Amino acid sequence: MTIIAHQRCIDPDCAAEFGVDRVLTACPGCGAMLDVVYDWDRAWPKADRSFEVFERRGSTFGARNPAGADSTDAALDFSGVWRFRELLPFWMHAPNGATDIVTVGEGRTNLQRADALASELGMDTTAGGRVYLQYEGYNPSGSFKDNGMTAAFTHARMVDAKRVACASTGNTSASLALYASMTGIPAYVFVGEGKIAFGKLSQALDYGARTLQVAGDFDACLARVREIADTRPDVGVYLMNSVNPFRLEGQKTIMLRILEGLNWNVPDWIVVPGGNLGNSSAFGKAFSELRELGLIDRVPRLAIINAAGARTLDRVVNGLGVTWNGGRYDKAKVAGEFERMDREGERAKTVASAIEINRPVNLPKALRAIEVMNGVVRVADDETIVEHKALVGRFGFGCEPASGASVAGVRLLRAEGLIKPTDTVACVLTGHQLKDPDVTVGYHRGERTGPNVHANAPIPVADDLDAIVRAMLA
Ligand SMILES: *Cc1c(COP(=O)(O)O)cnc(C)c1O
Ligand SMILES: [Zn+2]
Numbered sequence: 042m043t044i045i046a047h048q049r050c051i052d053p054d055c056a057a058e059f060g061v062d063r064v065l066t067a068c069p070g071c072g073a074m075l076d077v078v079y080d081w082d083r084a085w086p087k088a089d090r091s092f093e094v095f096e097r098r099g100s101t102f103g104a105r106n107p108a109g110a111d112s113t114d115a116a117l118d119f120s121g122v123w124r125f126r127e128l129l130p131f132w133m134h135a136p137n138g139a140t141d142i143v144t145v146g147e148g149r150t151n152l153q154r155a156d157a158l159a160s161e162l163g164m165d166t167t168a169g170g171r172v173y174l175q176y177e178g179y180n181p182s183g184s185f186k187d188n189g190m191t192a193a194f195t196h197a198r199m200v201d202a203k204r205v206a207c208a209s210t211g212n213t214s215a216s217l218a219l220y221a222s223m224t225g226i227p228a229y230v231f232v233g234e235g236k237i238a239f240g241k242l243s244q245a246l247d248y249g250a251r252t253l254q255v256a257g258d259f260d261a262c263l264a265r266v267r268e269i270a271d272t273r274p275d276v277g278v279y280l281m282n283s284v285n286p287f288r289l290e291g292q293k294t295i296m297l298r299i300l301e302g303l304n305w306n307v308p309d310w311i312v313v314p315g316g317n318l319g320n321s322s323a324f325g326k327a328f329s330e331l332r333e334l335g336l337i338d339r340v341p342r343l344a345i346i347n348a349a350g351a352r353t354l355d356r357v358v359n360g361l362g363v364t365w366n367g368g369r370y371d372k373a374k375v376a377g378e379f380e381r382m383d384r385e386g387e388r389a390k391t392v393a394s395a396i397e398i399n400r401p402v403n404l405p406k407a408l409r410a411i412e413v414m415n416g417v418v419r420v421a422d423d424e425t426i427v428e429h430k431a432l433v434g435r436f437g438f439g440c441e442p443a444s445g446a447s448v449a450g451v452r453l454l455r456a457e458g459l460i461k462p463t464d465t466v467a468c469v470l471t472g473h474q475l476k477d478p479d480v481t482v483g484y485h486r487g488e489r490t491g492p493n494v495h496a497n498a499p500i501p502v503a504d505d506l507d508a509i510v511r512a513m514l515a
Contacts, residue, residue, distance in 0.1 A: 045084040046131040048075045048286060051405060053368035061131050064200050066270055066280050074405055075286045076326070077131050081334060084130040090334055092305045098124045099301055112142040121148020122191050122294045128330065129192060129290040135199045143194040145223050147187035148294055150179045151438070152302030152467070158436040162448070163455040165462035172451060172466050173308070174437045175299050178444075178473030182244060184395075185295060185320065185471045186216035192291030193281055194220045202226060202279035206270070208262035210316070210395050211241030212472055217281045218248035229278065231255050231262040238394055238441070238477035258388055260400045283319030284402045292323035293330075299467045300337075307339045309464040310454075314446040314471060315345040315354050315418070316396035318403035325410020341467075343416035344460075345407065346450035348391035348426060348443075353378065353399050354407060358418045365408040375404065392423040392480055392489075395443035395472060417459065421449035424491035427484050431495040434481070439474030447471075 048059040050068035057070045058078075065075055098118040117123040123144055126132065135141035153174045156166045164170035177185035197205055205221055206229040207213045214230035214237075221228030228250040232242065236258060245252050255262050263282060270280040283289060299308065313320050321343065328340045347355045357363045361374045381387075382399055389399040401407065410416060421429070429452070430445030447468040454460040474481065483489050485497045502512040 043083055045080045045133055047078050049078045050074075051076050051368060051409070061134050061196070062200060064202070064279060066267060066284050074284065074403070077129075077286045077290050079130060084133065085127045085334070087335075090336065092300070092336060094127065095125055095297065095301060096305075112140050112144055114139075116144055116146075117142060119146055119149070120144045120191065121150060121298055122188050122291050124148075125294045125297045128293060128297065128327075131287065131290065132195055132199075135195065141195065141198055142191075143198055143220065143224055144191055145181050145187075145220065147180050147191050148298065150295075150298060151176045152299055153437060155437050158432060158448070159466075161432060161436065162452045163462065164464070164466070168463045170461075170463045170465075172468060173299070173302065174433065175295060175302075175467055175469045176438050176440075177295065177469060177471050178438065178440060180216075182212070182216040182219045183240075183473035183476055184212035184216065184441075185292065185469070186212045187219070188291045188295055189283065189288030189319065189323075190216045190220045190281065190291070193285050193288040194224060194226075196285075196287040197226065197279045197281075198224065200279070204229060204276070204278045205281050206230065206266050206278040207281040208232075208259060208266045209237070209241075210259050210397055211237045212395055212476070213282065214250065214252070215241045215244035215248075218245040218250035221250060222248040227251070229253065231266050233258045233262055236394060236397065238479070240476040240478065259398055260389070263400075263402065282402065283317050283322075289319055289323040289326065289406075292320055293327035295320070295469060296324050296327040303465070303467075306465075307337055308341050308467045310344060310460055310466040311341050311414070311469070312344040312346065312447040312450045312454075312466060313469040314393070314396050314443045315347050315407070316351070316398045316401065316443065318345070318354065318401040318407035320469065320471070321345045321410050321416075322403040322406030325406070325413040325416075329413045340414055343410060343414035344447075344450050344454055345411070345416060345418045346446040347418065347420050348393045348396050348446060349420050349422040350391035351389035351397050351399055352420050353382070353401055354404065355418045355420050357404065358408070358411065363408065365405075365412040368409070370405065370408050391426070393426050393443040393446055394477070395441065396446065417454070419450050419453050421446050421453065424489075425449045427480065427489060427491060428494060430481075431484060433470065434474060435495050438470070440470040441472035441474060441476040442480050444470040444472055
């Protein structure tokens with residue numbers, strides 16, 4: 042069969058290529074990250090290219106639930122990832138083509154217009170300013186991670202992986218464990234000791250993944266699981282963290298669903314929390330490919346929001362002035378920043394546990410995304426993150442703390458004047474509200490420091506009619 046997909050080293054001075062049948066966590070030659078790249082003219086001929094095909098599938102996708110593990114056309118159209126299968130066509134190299142795709146109906150998410158929230162953030166809704174919430178909490182495991190896992194599991198099945206593993210702040214393990222239980226591939230998740238929200242831990246346990254609570258933080262867990270994937274062929278694990286380039290292929294479709302929700306109009310801004318920077322990287326790749334394919338003529342700007350206690354990207358970009366520079370970015374400056382953190386014993390610390398990461402593995406690809414999307418990086422402290430998480434609860438669908446960072450970022454960029462009051466802004470809400478109820482209840486009970494503007498504490502009341510009515514109407 043004609044080769045339409047490759048893995049390729051992102052370093053332009055190497056650019057080595059490898060088949061999609063290889064299991065790699067980095068370029069074997071130079072150690073840089075890998076991309077999945079396509080021969081688009083073969084994969085999706087020019088004459089067939091348009092949003093039309095997605096539009097047709099999208100208009101019917103809610104109507105039927107094919108309810109099965111077989112990847113029939115109906116099951117693929119039902120998936121919010123595989124409805125866009127022309128844009129991640131590595132599956133064409135699977136032994137049985139599309140029928141080997143692993144899907145559990147992921148990516149059926151909402152783009153919710155949130156005018157009350159927009160006004161609160163300083164947008165002028167009467168003059169057309171819009172804030173949309175891309176609610177990834179609707180995924181089967183409750184976070185955007187399912188978009189990536191469906192693609193990575195499809196690849197894992199293509200290469201006949203015997204075991205799958207990841208390090209996780211919680212949601213990656215929940216998602217991996219779900220897909221592993223659906224496919225029957227044994228799963229191993231490494232979580233930092235005491236670092237995981239209970240909603241997420243409960244999922245990994247429930248889905249039956251072997252869960253190792255490593256005495257260390259996320260960065261330590263990831264280093265270990267990579268070490269095992271790279272140096273212990275006897276264990277034979279397939280790595281499911283976002284260094285896996287196939288995962289990012291699935292995460293590109295979050296951008297497609299935003300475009301679809303906007304009738305294929307490109308918004309002015311995409312705002313996303315930055316942890317390991319897989320999303321940011323995937324979004325940049327999505328838009329650069331859509332432009333290359335001739336499907337869009339304009340690319341939105343990207344805002345990546347770090348937590349103040351996990352701000353490596355902010356330091357590298359805004360502090361040290363590092364840019365992608367055609368792939369020849371200043372590696373010494375980045376390494377220097379990592380050495381400084383080691384020397385000073387600096388560990389990531391934030392209430393937004395999903396982005397509590399100081400060594401973001403996708404940093405080079407995120408630099409590239411910033412170039413493609415004329416992006417900016419900003420920081421929000423924990424109080425601000427939690428306050429904006431509460432705002433999303435009040436005016437949107439609710440989200441977990443990390444997702445609140447993107448909404449906090451809108452307020453910040455609006456105040457700076459970078460986001461204009463009449464812009465169209467899409468915030469990615471990465472995870473479901475119920476993932477981390479401890480933070481939510483703590484906030485509403487006034488147990489956290491900060492202004493607690495939207496705190497809504499439960500009211501104790503005697504079992505007495507008059508007392509209850511008084512409490513209702515107070
Ligand atoms: C994983 C995760 C993030 C971080 O995403 P990256 O792609 O690693 O930057 C943010 N929010 C939630 C809820 C997550 O699960
Ligand atoms: Zn290389």
